[in-house]
Amino acid sequence: MSEPMGREVMAMRVAREFQDGDVVNLGIGIPTLASSFIPDERQVTFHSESGVLGYGEVLGDEDADIDLINAGGQFVAPLPGMSVFGSVEAFAMIRGGHIDVTVLGALQVSERGDLANWMFPERGIGNVGGAMDLAAGARRMIVVMEHTTREGLPRIVKACDYPITGLSCVDLIVTNIGVIKVTREGLVLKETAPGFSPEDIQAQTEPKLIVAPDLKEVEL
16 A cells, blocks of 8 residues: 655655765755764764754754754754854855755755745745755755645646746655656656555656656665
8 A cells, every 4th residue: 555755754765865975954844854864884964054064863852952953943963073153154155065965845846956945925925044045056956845735736847836946956856755856858756655656656746757767666
C-alpha cells in the first residue's frame, strides 16, 4: 500500500545529498530537520542567517541554549569549532558564493527550476528572508516540500503563478512521494516513495516527467 513519506523521512533523504566537506544552509520547516541525520563519519558544516556556522542537530527544550538557534528558531547543538557572528557576516557568506548547498521549502517549482516560496498571494502575506540571496548565491539548491497543496493542486507546475523568488535556481526536488532532478531536458523522476508508480506521481505533477532509466524507490 502506498503511503507518502513523512517530514523526517523527507529530511533524511535530503541529508543523503550532502557531501563530505559541504557548507549547507537549511531553510525554515522540513529543511531544518536535515541537520539531525548526518552520519558520524561525514563532515557537514551548517550555516544559518541567524549568525552561526558549524552547528549540529536540532535539540529539545530541555537541552537548549536559548542563544543558539537555526533559521527556524529551533534550538541546535553546538559542535567543536562552531562560530557565531552577526547577520551582516552571515549574508556576506551567502552573497560571496561560500554556500555549497541550500535546502529550502517551496510553494511552487516550475519545470525550468524557477522557485516561488516567499508569498501567498491569496493571503496577501509574505516574507522574503534570505531565500532570494540563497537562490542567487548558493552553488546548489534542493527544494523539499509536499507534492501537492492541501487542496490537491500540483506544486510542481509548468510555470509559477506565485511571485518568483529565483529563476532556474532549483537543482533537485524532494517531495513526500518522489525525488525529481531538474535538467535542461526537463524534470527527471529519479526515485519514488514506496508503493508509488511513475503514473501516480505524474498524475499529481503538471509538467511532463521524464522517467529515469534507473528509476528506483527512495533509499535512506
